[in-house]
Amino acid sequence: DTAVSQTPKYLVTQMGNDKSIKCEQNLGHDTMYWYKQDSKKFLKIMFSYNNKELIINETVPNRFSPKSPDKAHLNLHINSLELGDSAVYFCASSQDNSFWENTGELFFGEGSRLTVL
């Protein structure tokens, strides 16, 4: 079973549309994240949720709205898509305090490649 799964893996859409990317983790982790990887491969955190509560919002435009219906899911909804939103979006999860009590591993999904035309 995939630990962190994202759907869809590929998404091609027109500018101005609204789209969602779903993420689910079956690891029992408390914390989930969304990262954006741009065309230059730079990975930057967007959001972090702990037990369904938003704890990090890194100056992401309001068009991006994460939703966590439960601690195993963190979905990303994007309104009014722009060309610059084209990127690979990674969902990830970690145990609460895992960076210090365990090996510190962040478990990533396989990424969702969004292309805005």
Next chain:
Amino acid sequence: AQKITQTQPGMFVQEKEAVTLDCTYDTSDPSYGLFWYKQPSSGEMIFLIYQGSYDQQNATEGRYSLNFQKARKSANLVISASQLGDSAMYFCAMCLQGGSEKLVFGKGTKLTVNP
């Protein structure tokens, strides 16, 4: 603010040789964790190794070792006996203890292993 710098956009190594990927970091916080991730061309992110700022010994995981020099604020990844399958992007990352639980990534180094 914490910052991670990887100065080598690309590196080449011959199969079976060792290679060092550089990473320097900047933080005034005494407690932090350093990580290396591998991203093959297939796109997934694979955790390789972790080093805590208070760990006395350098971390090792199989062919991966982290050369941690705290005074220099460097956390270089050493891959021994390179294999063709090691060709990938490698990302160094840092997390601060007690702060928001997020990894801040460097810009990555693309490693190519030549046969």
